[in-house]
Amino acid sequence: MNYPRVVIAAPKSGSGKTTITCGILRALINSGLSLCSFKCGPDYIDPMFHRTVLGIPSGNLDTFFTDDNITKSLFSKTYSGDMAVIEGVMGLYDGIGGVETQGSTYDLARALLAPVVLVVDAKGAGRSVIAQLKGFLDYDEHHLIKAVILNRTSVAFGNTLGDIIEKELGLKYLGTMPDMKNQELSSRHLGLVMPEEVPEINEKIDELAGTIQTNLDLDELKNIATSASELDIINDKKGIRNVNSNLTLAVARDQAFCFYYRENLEIFKELGVKLVEFSPINDSKLPENINGILLGGGYPENYLKELSGNESMKASIKTAYDNGMPILAECGGFMYLSESVKNQNDETYAMVGAIDSKVEWRGKLVRFGYITVDTGKLQIKGHEFHYYDSDNNGECCVATKPFGGKSWKCIHSKNGSYIGFPHLYYPSNPEFINNFVEVMKNYGGH
Template sequence: MEYPRVMIAAPRSGSGKTTITCGILRAMINSGLSLCSYKCGPDYIDPMFHRTVLGIPSGNLDTFFTDDSTTRSLFVQSYSGDMAVIEGVMGLYDGIGGVETQGSSYDLARALSVPIVLVVDAKGAGRSIIAQLKGFLDYDEYHLIKAVILNRTSVAFGNTLGVIIEKELGIKYLGTIPEIKDQQLSSRYLGLVMPEEVPEINKKIDDLAEVITENLNLEELKKLASEAAELDIIKEDSSSKFVNVGVVLAVARDEAFCFYYKENLEMLKEAGVKLVEFSPIKDAQLPDGVDGILLGGGYPENYMKELSSNKSMKASIKNAIDSGMPILAECGGFMYLSDSIKNSDNQIYDMVGAIKARVEWKGKLVRFGYVTVDMGELQIKGHEFHYYDTDNNGDCCVATKPFGGKSWNCIHSKNGGYIGFPHLYYPSNPEFINNFVEVMKNYGGH
């Protein structure tokens, strides 16, 4: 089977790749194509945005989290539709620590043999863009960069540069997106609030799609995607997938808890786990008949009053944990299980109290970046990103940064599960989920 695919990347962050990726996705959907999308790296927001606003399947792929073979398998297993669009992260070659290629957009493109389209911010520049592109092409060991889109300059000037780009560099010029006020998708829309909470987003995307359709050669983009090299995939036996093993996992899903890797949830389902969603904000108690709890990250700090005042839900979760129910909780989920959270205004809100810890706003980024978590019998990869910290982060595991080797104790072990700040990527070690499923089976008597 062929897997038409293309990556939208950039020389650096802030070049406009997210805005242009979203515009391309909507424009192609409007043309009748069925798409799937992926985000390179650990970011939750962009895939969530693609799913909730654009309505297409979207996931995360990361060469720090998984080796080449696993990365390709994850891509093939989740691929759907006519074409995949992969959005890069940071600058094309920026990986671990900003100095290694592992974990970079380019490394993912290499692993998946993906044609790369570079989005270049051309504002205030001219022929210097040719030199910049030449440097990127010289660094392109696998000859994956196939085309360029110029952003934030006049279409007429961009077209003039495009002729030179194709003549001197031998890559395709797909077009120029002019600078248009109020159509950039800033971090305010993509990072600080849920996509569905911003009603003007759909109009912004529609307007972007019109600009994209008018100014980019989408037929050439589709042609590039169709020319992607054949993937070397080890076929897996799917006969055992989605066999119901009788366990049910309650998954927190609402405005406060929304950070879940699609790949993690798919792995749970493939292990035979039935997922039942609930809202710690709105529901009165856990769903009936569950054998475990999953509390992901998200925005609990934005809903502390609602979470704190829902005493029946807090009691339901606390009683379940006290009775031995297995639980996985990450970052915001960990914060919710603590005794209390103090926000940036020094207001304190009581939480579940299942973990003896007090959480407070630190006013700066406490931890950021990739980690390998050593759990003793196994290791699993993940990342941290949080402005809050606690006086009791746990000590059953050791997290180590891949660049520099800094390490620290973290995570509470509870009822065969794990509670702490790291966001874990389950496909980096499937044994983690196999073990948790067994714990749930034992708890539920299955």
């Protein structure tokens, strides 16, 4: 299978690639294509937006988390439809620490042999855009950059620059997007989409897609995706053991808990684990006949009153934990299992109380970026990004940053549970989930 695919990237953050990517996805759907999408890097929000608002299967791929073979295998296993659109992160060459190539959009494009389309913010620039592109081409040792989209400049001037780009650089010029402040998607749109907001946002994206259909050469974009080289896929299932477990994992899913890597959930399914969803906000207790709990990240800080007020659910989870049920809880899930959370208004809300921990708003990013977590038995990769912190982050594991080597203790582990701030990417070491599933079996599997 050829896997038609294209990477939408940019020279730097803030160039408009997320807005243009969303518009391109809707425009291609309107043209009759069936699509899938991927986000480069650890961000949960863009794939969630693609799934919930655009209705497109979407996941995360990251060359810090996984090596080339696993990255290609994950891509091929979850590829669907006629074409994949891969949204980049930061600037094209910006990887670990901002100075390494690993973890960058370009490194993912290299691993997937995926052609790259650069979105360049041309506002206030002229021929300097040509020099900027020439510099990016000089860095492109695998010759992956195939085309350019100019953003935030007049269409007429963009077309003039486009002719020079094609003549002097040999890149395809796909068109110019005019400055469109009323159509740009803000972080609120992407990160805090409530069901009642979807019609408003869909209207905005439809308008954006119309502008894209008028201004960009989508046929040429499809040609570029189709021209991608054939991928050599090795479906390496190292570490995956299909245990046919007849086990059930309760997954928290509601307004407060919504950050899950699709790839993480797929590993549980490959191991024969049934996933059932529940809402810590709206349900009165845990689902029946479960063998473990997964509490992901999300926005619990926005629903502290509702979470605190659901006493029966808190009691249900606390009882399960005290009885030895294994729990994976990351970031927001850890906050919820703590004794209390104090928000930015100095209001304190009682939480589950399973963990001896008090969490409060710190007013700035506490810890963020890639990490490798050492459990003492294995290493697994992940990242942190949070404005809250705890007076007891746990001491069962050690997190280490890949750039600079800074490390710290983290995570509470009891009866096979792992509860702490780090978000983990399970495909980086499937043995971590194999071990957790074994604990689920010992707790009460069949």
